[in-house]
Amino acid sequence: MASGFCLRIFAYVPFLLARFCTITIPAEVPKIEESLFNLTLNLQEARSPSPAGDATENLLLSPLGFSLVLGQIAAGANPVLREAIGGLLGWNEDTDDLTNIHTYHENILRNYSAGDEESSLQININSALFHRDFIEIRQNFQELVEESYATELIPLAENATENEHQQTVNNWVKNVTKDIIQTFPISAKTISLFANVVYFNAEWEEPFSDQLTRPGKFFPTADKTTNATYLQGQQEIPYMENKELDFKMIRMPYKSSKFNMSMYILAPQKHNLQEIIQNLTLSKFLEYRDQMSVKTVNLKIPKVSLKSKIQLKGDLEREIKKSLNGSKTISKTFDYFSLPNVSDDSKCSLSNVVQESTFNVYEKGTTFAALTAGYINYDGTAKNCRVDKPYLSIIMDDSNNIMLFWARIYHPSV
Numbered sequence: 001m002a003s004g005f006c007l008r009i010f011a012y013v014p015f016l017l018a019r020f021c022t023i024t025i026p027a028e029v030p031k032i033e034e035s036l037f038n039l040t041l042n043l044q045e046a047r048s049p050s051p052a053g054d055a056t057e058n059l060l061l062s063p064l065g066f067s068l069v070l071g072q073i074a075a076g077a078n079p080v081l082r083e084a085i086g087g088l089l090g091w092n093e094d095t096d097d098l099t100n101i102h103t104y105h106e107n108i109l110r111n112y113s114a115g116d117e118e119s120s121l122q123i124n125i126n127s128a129l130f131h132r133d134f135i136e137i138r139q140n141f142q143e144l145v146e147e148s149y150a151t152e153l154i155p156l157a158e159n160a161t162e163n164e165h166q167q168t169v170n171n172w173v174k175n176v177t178k179d180i181i182q183t184f185p186i187s188a189k190t191i192s193l194f195a196n197v198v199y200f201n202a203e204w205e206e207p208f209s210d211q212l213t214r215p216g217k218f219f220p221t222a223d224k225t226t227n228a229t230y231l232q233g234q235q236e237i238p239y240m241e242n243k244e245l246d247f248k249m250i251r252m253p254y255k256s257s258k259f260n261m262s263m264y265i266l267a268p269q270k271h272n273l274q275e276i277i278q279n280l281t282l283s284k285f286l287e288y289r290d291q292m293s294v295k296t297v298n299l300k301i302p303k304v305s306l307k308s309k310i311q312l313k314g315d316l317e318r319e320i321k322k323s324l325n326g327s328k329t330i331s332k333t334f335d336y337f338s339l340p341n342v343s344d345d346s347k348c349s350l351s352n353v354v355q356e357s358t359f360n361v362y363e364k365g366t367t368f369a370a371l372t373a374g375y376i377n378y379d380g381t382a383k384n385c386r387v388d389k390p391y392l393s394i395i396m397d398d399s400n401n402i403m404l405f406w407a408r409i410y411h412p413s414v
Contacts, residue, residue, distance in 0.1 A: 012311050032104050033401040036063035037091030037282040044277060046315055058310035059408040060357045064108070065198040069353060070312075071105050072145050074193060076138075076342035078335075081350070087292050088312075102148040108402070109150055111248035121202040121256040123404075126176040127151040130169060130175075131192040134158050141342050162188055173197065180358065192342075196351075197271045200395070202261065204256040208233045208299075212283065218302060219389050222271050229303045231361075238292035239383055245276050248385050249288055250297060260331065260399040264289075265385075266392040267302065273390040278410070285394075286401065296382040302412035304361040304393075312353040359407055 031212040040063045047059055050147060074085045085091075091101065112123050114193060131137060133155040133259060145151040154172065156165045170183045174196045186193060208231040218228035238251040246269045253262045320336050337350040 032067075032108065033168040033403070035090045036067060036281055036403050037285075039063045039066060039088060040403060041280070042088055042090075043310065043312075043315065044406075046318075047100060047310075048274060048277075058306055058308060058410055059310075059353060059406070060306055060359050061310055062198050062357065062405050063403055065125075065196055066312070066353070066355060068105055068125065068198045069194055070084070070107075071101055072127070072151065072295050073131075073350060073353070074341070075102065075144055076141055076339040076348075077350070078338045078340055080320055080336050081316070083323040083339070084316050084336075085321055087319040087322060088315055102144065106148040113150075113405065116158045121201065121254050121259055121261065123259070123261075123348050124176065124199040126197045126199075128154050128172055128195045129192065130154045130172075130186075130195065132156050132158060135192060135326045135343055135345065136361070138341060138344055152347055157326075169195075169203065170195070181356075184356075192348075198404075205236050205253045205255045206233075206237075213303070216300075217388065218412055219271070226411060230300050230388075231303055232298075234296060234298050234299050234382060236294055237297055238289075239295040239297050239385070240288060242288065245279065246270055246272065247276055247302065248383075250293065250299070250385050251289070251292060261395065261397050261404070264394045264396060265387060266394075267385055267387045268389055268391060271389055273408070273410075277392065296411055298384045300385070301361070301387040302409075304359055304407075304409065306407070306409070306411075306413070310341075310355045312355075313351075316353070357405075359405070 021266045058123050074082045127149050212232040217225045218229045232343045240249050248267045251262045338346045393407040
């Protein structure tokens with residue numbers, strides 16, 4: 001079995017012109033694991049099901065991908081937007097000096113860029129800033145994003161057609177996603193575009209056998225069912241049970257000689273996923289992890305094939321209001337999304353930040369692996385973990401406690 005997660009984050013930055021409608025963490029800032037978890041919980045809370053529990057939407061995101069793009073935008077932002085970004089990511093209140101923020105992002109990218117020699121686990125992070133060639137990017141901003149974020153600055157020729165601009169973007173996207181994503185549409189109004197892609201593909205240490213894959217029912221709510229395809233097998237993996245919130249948690253490690261990465265599944269035994277998430281913090285998650293012990297576990301988990309899109313404009317607007325202390329005298333003339341440090345053009349303004357992601361969990365292995373994974377013991381000595389209700393998947397860098405991906409799943413295949 002292997003799992004894949006690929007996402008792209010695009011920050012739309014139109015210039016409002018008449019012509020176009022083990023990572024070292026600096027001590028001065030919150031630890032990156034806290035920042036990424038805070039961001040995830042902030043976005044989760046804003047997109048939570050209604051109190052009545054009738055909303056059952058999947059939520060897929062990479063907090064690391066968002067953090068890398070927002071760090072670059074913060075460097076070019078006006079003070080109000082910069083503070084709003086800091087609030088969303090849980091940075092310190094004083095975000096005027098972003099040197100340390102950029103430093104730990106740079107350290108993360110350096111760590112992951114080394115790669116895995118076995119190529120059984122691939123994590124590639126790429127950033128680009130597409131801009132019309134008549135827009136002059138400030139030299140200090142260009143140096144920052146190139147040095148700290150390895151961002152490519154890719155000009156879009158003014159005398160080229162929109163189809164040629166589209167092809168330029170598409171070629172970059174196809175290359176960094178290994179052809180998984182073929183295109184990302186832009187329009188004539190898009191004058192500049194921040195883009196970030198996080199590509200993750202890995203094999204489990206212990207794969208599943210496709211001979212045991214079976215169709216079954218998944219229960220998004222207590223009174224609704226949907227069809228799903230289940231991976232089944234018996235594995236020796238870290239396992240724990242929480243009696244208070246009535247869920248089981250398993251850790252499924254990825255095969256790698258360099259990275260210590262795993263997928264954690266928090267599987268509710270009743271329809272209370274939202275309650276579990278509301279009580280989740282980084283310290284609580286790490287406490288759960290410390291309580292795990294290796295058990296023989298009979299697994300039944302859904303195959304997953306999902307796509308998702310998240311936009312951050314509304315989240316940033318809420319943070320801007322917070323930073324203004326609820327002031328009722330919000331200026332109607334000041335552009336709170338202006339990016340004066342990106343370009344000398346005073347009309348440079350952030351339009352939106354969008355993250356698109358795809359998430360797949362599927363079988364992968366040799367015949368030998370299929371045979372060794374084909375024995376399931378139901379004699380009562382093994383633990384059972386049946387994931388047939390809404391659940392939470394978290395992909396972690398266990399060495400650094402960095403959350404790479406978060407998937408709140410109500411429908412395994414959409």
